[in-house]
Amino acid sequence: MHLDPFELHRPASVGEAVELTRKFGPACDLLAGGTDLLPNYKMHLNVKRHLVALGDVAELRTHSLERIGAMTRLGELERDTAFRATYPGLAEAIGEVATPLVRASATVGGNLLVETRCFFFNQSYFWRDSLGYCLKADGDRCHVVPQKERCYATFSGDLAPALGVLNASIEIAGPTGLRTVNVLDLYDAAGDGIRRHHLAEGEIVTAILLPDSARRVRSTYRKLRIRPTFDFPELGIAASLDLDGSRVRALAIAAGGLETYPKRFDEFTAPLVGAPLTAEAITAIADQIMRSVRPVYNTFLAPDYRKRMVAVYVRRALEHLSGVRAEAAG
Ligand SMILES: Cc1cc2nc3c(=O)[nH]c(=O)nc-3n(C[C@H](O)[C@H](O)[C@H](O)COP(=O)(O)OP(=O)(O)OC[C@H]3O[C@@H](n4cnc5c(N)ncnc54)[C@H](O)[C@@H]3O)c2cc1C
Ligand code: SF4
Known part of the structure; x- marks a missing residue:
């Protein structure tokens, strides 16, 4: 695998970088650490003529x-x-x-x-x-x-x-x-x-x-992948929780690895604000989120499995943050 030729530009300020990126438009990519872009370039995936390096x-x-x-x-x-x-x-x-x-x-x-x-x-x-x-x-x-x-x-x-x-x-x-x-x-x-x-x-x-507010909440991230020290997420569940006693002051859950964009599930977490975070509530929210997602077959694990694991990972994340032990839905 080899890189196609490109012209490398090395701006020294944000202003210069913006100017170069504007000038070359769709004919350029920004280059940061290069750990994603350059392997893709080596596979000849959407290679551009100009690279604007931010280093x-x-x-x-x-x-x-x-x-x-x-x-x-x-x-x-x-x-x-x-x-x-x-x-x-x-x-x-x-x-x-x-x-x-x-x-x-x-x-x-x-x-x-x-x-x-x-x-x-x-x-x-x-x-x-x-x-x-x-x-x-x-x-x-x-x-x-x-x-x-x-x-x-x-x-x-x-x-x-x-x-x-x-x-x-x-x-x-x-x-x-x-x-x-x-x-x-x-x-x-x-x-x-x-x-x-x-x-x-x-x-x-x-x-x-x-x-x-990010410094007041408890938060966690759970990732499903094949090889534990290498692979991209087949599913990533992030959660943050702020409790007032046993009652929810703030709760947010988001996922990556499922759709074309990372997604937050406020429609399911918002009704819990002010209510106690019980085992039943955790099981119900994990189930609702699982039912709402539609992974397709374009990563290594089957979509049905990734979908089912959404409920497991949401439940584990909330158990970890709250200390409440919940049961898997039947
Ligand atoms: C073996 C391997 C395993 C990997 N596993 C994971 C993984 O598990 N999880 C994961 O998230 N990633 C993974 N990656 C991908 C990658 O390493 C990371 O996502 C990394 O954080 C990308 O950062 P970078 O600086 O190298 O980005 P680059 O490769 O330099 O750029 C990535 C993209 O971001 C754009 N870009 C960069 N900086 C900016 C900016 N400031 N503004 C606008 N656009 C910008 C670039 O133009 C390019 O399109 C893996 C890569 C490899 C090689
Ligand atoms: S989802 Fe379809 S169009 Fe997109 S990268 Fe995969 S095969 Fe190509």
Whole structure:
């Protein structure tokens, strides 16, 4: 496997990076740690002529408990004991990404924008050539749902659900200045596995912002994958909980690895606010969330199994956060 030729640009400031990204438009990609982009380029997946590398933009590399620069390496956050103690769920999610070697290069911004995955897409050029390609790269049909002209590639980042349940925001720099959005609003629920986020041309994620409330809640992240120290999530469940005695003050649950975007389940958690978090309530909410999701057959584990595991992982996450022991639904 080899890289096709590209032109590398190395801006020294966010302003320069935005200008280059705007100038080259769809002919360029941003390069952060390169742990997702470059393996994809080696497989000749949607290669661009220009790469705008963010490695020299010093302002993107600092982090505090309130603000994490987009170019902060996952390994740096892992080694930060105050960070781990303050955001246990987020720290769990970071520790579950790939391998320690990958996390030494991988960045927070790159993790939020990681390419969606599908076993018909994440294959060598020769493998795809023998099948005839697909909508997401070089082809004109979807092998997963051939009757639809839509891509179902799965959002497989670990951090987005964990940040979503903490109500984190992201700061975005673009040609018209800075804007801030809730982290899950970065993703396009009405889009597909190709057009998966709401970043406009020339826009760059510059930081993640964590609100005061993120430091008050308990949080956790549970990941289903095949090899425990390597694989992308087949399912990732993040949960945060704030209890007033046994009553729920705040509860959020989000999932990755199921659809084309990370998803929060407020419609099921909101009715529990003010009510006690009982074993029955945990079992019921786990069951409701499980029934609402529709994974497709484009990752390694069968969709039915991943769906059933949603209930198991939600239940385990809530048991861990509340100390309440629940029963699996019949
Ligand atoms: C063996 C292996 C296992 C892996 N396992 C996992 C896993 O379990 N979980 C997981 O989540 N990931 C996994 N990954 C994918 C990847 O390593 C991580 O998601 C990583 O955090 C990506 O960060 P990066 O800095 O390397 O991104 P890059 O590869 O540099 O970029 C990824 C994408 O984000 C875009 N991008 C980067 N920074 C910005 C920015 N600031 N603003 C806008 N767009 C940006 C790039 O243009 C590109 O499209 C794995 C990778 C490998 C090689
Ligand atoms: S879901 Fe379909 S279009 Fe998308 S990557 Fe897989 S095969 Fe290709």
